[in-house]
Amino acid sequence: MSRKDVLLPIFLGLSTVVLLFVVSMYKQNTFCANSVSCVKNLNVSVENDSVGIFNGREVTPPKIDLTADAERASKVLGDQTATGEKHIYVDLATQTLYAYQGNTLFMQAYVSTGKWHPTPTGDFKIWIKLRATRMTGGSGADFYDLPNVPFVMFFGNAEVPASMGFSLHGAYWHDNFGHPMSHGCVNMRQVDAEKLFYWTDEPGASGGTPVTIYGQANI
Amino acid sequence: MVKRIFRLLLLFFVVFFGGIGVFLYTQKDQPKTTADLENVKLPTVVVAESPDASQTSPDGKRTLTMKTVTSGDLTTYSFTDSSNVLFTKTLPKDSKMGIPINTWSPDDKNFFVKETNSGVTNYYAVPGEDNVADLFRQKYPTATLQEITGWADRTLLILNVNIDGKDASFWYDLASKSFIRLSNRFN
Numbered sequence: 222m223s224r225k226d227v228l229l230p231i232f233l234g235l236s237t238v239v240l241l242f243v244v245s246m247y248k249q250n251t252f253c254a255n256s257v258s259c260v261k262n263l264n265v266s267v268e269n270d271s272v273g274i275f276n277g278r279e280v281t282p283p284k285i286d287l288t289a290d291a292e293r294a295s296k297v298l299g300d301q302t303a304t305g306e307k308h309i310y311v312d313l314a315t316q317t318l319y320a321y322q323g324n325t326l327f328m329q330a331y332v333s334t335g336k337w338h339p340t341p342t343g344d345f346k347i348w349i350k351l352r353a354t355r356m357t358g359g360s361g362a363d364f365y366d367l368p369n370v371p372f373v374m375f376f377g378n379a380e381v382p383a384s385m386g387f388s389l390h391g392a393y394w395h396d397n398f399g400h401p402m403s404h405g406c407v408n409m410r411q412v413d414a415e416k417l418f419y420w421t422d423e424p425g426a427s428g429g430t431p432v433t434i435y436g437q438a439n440i
Numbered sequence: 441m442v443k444r445i446f447r448l449l450l451l452f453f454v455v456f457f458g459g460i461g462v463f464l465y466t467q468k469d470q471p472k473t474t475a476d477l478e479n480v481k482l483p484t485v486v487v488a489e490s491p492d493a494s495q496t497s498p499d500g501k502r503t504l505t506m507k508t509v510t511s512g513d514l515t516t517y518s519f520t521d522s523s524n525v526l527f528t529k530t531l532p533k534d535s536k537m538g539i540p541i542n543t544w545s546p547d548d549k550n551f552f553v554k555e556t557n558s559g560v561t562n563y564y565a566v567p568g569e570d571n572v573a574d575l576f577r578q579k580y581p582t583a584t585l586q587e588i589t590g591w592a593d594r595t596l597l598i599l600n601v602n603i604d605g606k607d608a609s610f611w612y613d614l615a616s617k618s619f620i621r622l623s624n625r626f627n
Contacts, residue, residue, distance in 0.1 A: 226444065226447070226448055227451065229448070230448050230449070230451040230452035230455060231451065231452075231455050233452055233455075233456075234451075234452050234453070234454075234455030234456040234458075234459060235455060235459060237456055237459070238455075238456065238459030238460060238462075241460070275593060276592060276593050276596070278593055280546075280593065280594075281547065283499060331541060336624075336626070392498075393498070393499065393546055394546055394593060395546055395590070395591060395592055395593060396498050396542045396544055396545060396546050396590050396591040397542055397589055397590030397591060397592065397598055397626070398498075398541065398542060398590065399541060399542070399589070399590075400589055400590065400598075400626055400627060401626075401627065402626070410498035410499075411498050411499045411500065412496065412498065412499065412500040415500075439627040440627060
């Protein structure tokens with residue numbers, strides 16, 4: 222075989238691999254947990270007269286009264302005497318969330334993490350909290366459009382940036398906590414998400430409450 | 441000529457699949473385990489939940505409570521919300537009933553409870569009092585119901601089963617009283 226005979230297939234093979242790699246990187250960098258809504262609107266969005274869509278069926282979102290929130294916050298948190306840094310842990314293997322302040326366990330709750338796309342693992346920080354927002358994504362039979370998603374806490378880090386739109390939030394459309402159900406976000410029971418939302422710090426310039434996600438979900 | 445083309449193709453595929461192998465390895469998801477998180481204090485205290493006696497709905501608006509009264513060889517289980525009795529069942533004393541963690545449907549209108557009686561597990565969906573486990577066994581006599589885990593929406597219960605030697609999931613639709621096999625298993 223001549224040199225051309227050897228170099229040509231090597232070049233073609235490597236070019237194909239590089240092309241696949243570039244396409245994969247592009248797909249990863251443009252991925253968003255909620256493929257349509259993503260993080261386009263970071264204003265609090267309350268749509269009490271809207272109807273959602275999930276699993277091809279209509280879903281009625283919870284009514285939200287923002288004026289009642291200030292009073293709710295103190296009721297939900299109760300007496301707070303713990304000291305130390307706040308930190309959230311999510312164990313994907315057991316689908317359990319733990320919220321600690323120092324060495325004191327503030328709450329423990331079952332969650333539903335990524336079924337259709339893995340929830341990322343690592344050390345993150347909450348970068349914004351929204352009392353409610355609309356989440357839209359998927360396509361075909363998997364399409365969902367959910368107004369009034371409550372108690373949303375977006376998190377990210379250098380590897381999983383804010384633009385990828387992963388969050389902890391309440392979920393009113395299913396009740397299967399303890400089992401992966403989401404498109405990557407950490408779904409919580411509404412009462413648990415509410416408690417966590419009022420407990421977490423308001424994000425500052427260097428980010429908010431840290432979130433550590435670890436383990437491997439059984440999906 | 442044929443030999444030459446064959447060699448060229450062989451070389452192309454060796455490079456291509458070798459590159460794919462390297463590519464896939466670099467893309468492999470390597471989730472952090474507790475061993476990786478050296479500087480992070482992970483929770484060591486796990487507070488066990490006792491879901492059997494009562495369970496609040498996900499929005500906090502309703503609480504289902506189970507009360508038991510034993511008389512002789514029988515135990516009566518009553519499931520109440522506030523003072524309203526929503527479901528009762530009387531069973532032999534050595535049976536057991538409980539409230540699963542995901543008992544309430546997302547709209548708080550339905551719930552399901554679990555019974556273990558003589559080694560057989562049943563699940564009752566309320567209202568309607570369908571014995572979903574028994575209905576499933578009748579419909580799919582060779583399958584094994586492993587667990588009903590919760591609700592996919594306001595009327596769809598999620599059943600994890602083993603059918604034809606494979607783990608699978610079904611929905612049971614309370615509205616149509618029908619089973620729908622899913623293309624994915626919900627672990």
